[in-house]
Amino acid sequence: DTEVTQTPKHLVMGMTNKKSLKCEQHMGHRAMYWYKQKAKKPPELMFVYSYEKLSINESVPSRFSPECPNSSLLNLHLHALQPEDSALYLCASSLLGGQPYNEQFFGPGTRLTVL
Amino acid sequence: AQSVTQPDIHITVSEGASLELRCNYSYGATPYLFWYVQSPGQGLQLLLKYFSGDTLVQGIKGFEAEFKRSQSSFNLRKPSVHWSDAAEYFCAVGARNFNKFYFGSGTKLNVKP
Numbered sequence: 001d002t003e004v005t006q007t008p009k010h011l012v013m014g015m016t017n018k019k020s021l022k023c024e025q026h027m028g029h030r031a032m033y034w035y036k037q038k039a040k041k042p043p044e045l046m047f048v049y050s051y052e053k054l055s056i057n058e059s060v061p062s063r064f065s066p067e068c069p070n071s072s073l074l075n076l077h078l079h080a081l082q083p084e085d086s087a088l089y090l091c092a093s094s095l096l097g098g099q100p101y102n103e104q105f106f107g108p109g110t111r112l113t114v115l
Numbered sequence: 116a117q118s119v120t121q122p123d124i125h126i127t128v129s130e131g132a133s134l135e136l137r138c139n140y141s142y143g144a145t146p147y148l149f150w151y152v153q154s155p156g157q158g159l160q161l162l163l164k165y166f167s168g169d170t171l172v173q174g175i176k177g178f179e180a181e182f183k184r185s186q187s188s189f190n191l192r193k194p195s196v197h198w199s200d201a202a203e204y205f206c207a208v209g210a211r212n213f214n215k216f217y218f219g220s221g222t223k224l225n226v227k228p
Binding site: 004040041043045048056088090103107108109111 | 221
């Protein structure tokens, strides 16, 4: 299995809703990432987990809450989002946490719309 | 500070023509360089990467890139473009000691029949 899967593919939520995005990989990777990508822009790093521990938080608002229950699974919990949070949310993983030179494998993304 | 510049926002080439997408980086040490491709609404797929050694690297789908330290460049090339190559292309540099990529702003490639 050489892919990163993300669910759901699309999500529409209101500003008072609570929802979660899920990411899964079974490649034995020990680093996992969340990115946010707005239209016609490059991905922006949000969080990095290395060996299931949060290692990088790029000053993301607390309405986004990441969770890494195990080495294969990464969640992003969403609460009280704003319309400007509408974007494509990408998950990625790489082979070794803490190593700078391993390429990241990306999932297909979740298209989030906040009404 | 690390940064990546892709000077061309849009490029249009005819099918069968050659392609070169430009990437310039700013980095204080030996860079780790990547090219990714993204089709509309999809995730990113790695085309090729450079860590060290031979400065001409081969990737998937017939792409290659050349690392030129003197010019701080890592340009992507393909000798003959296919209609299916139409997509967004991102150059990225990996930061030493951190699991962090710095992406360029992307180049959107259109392919004319």
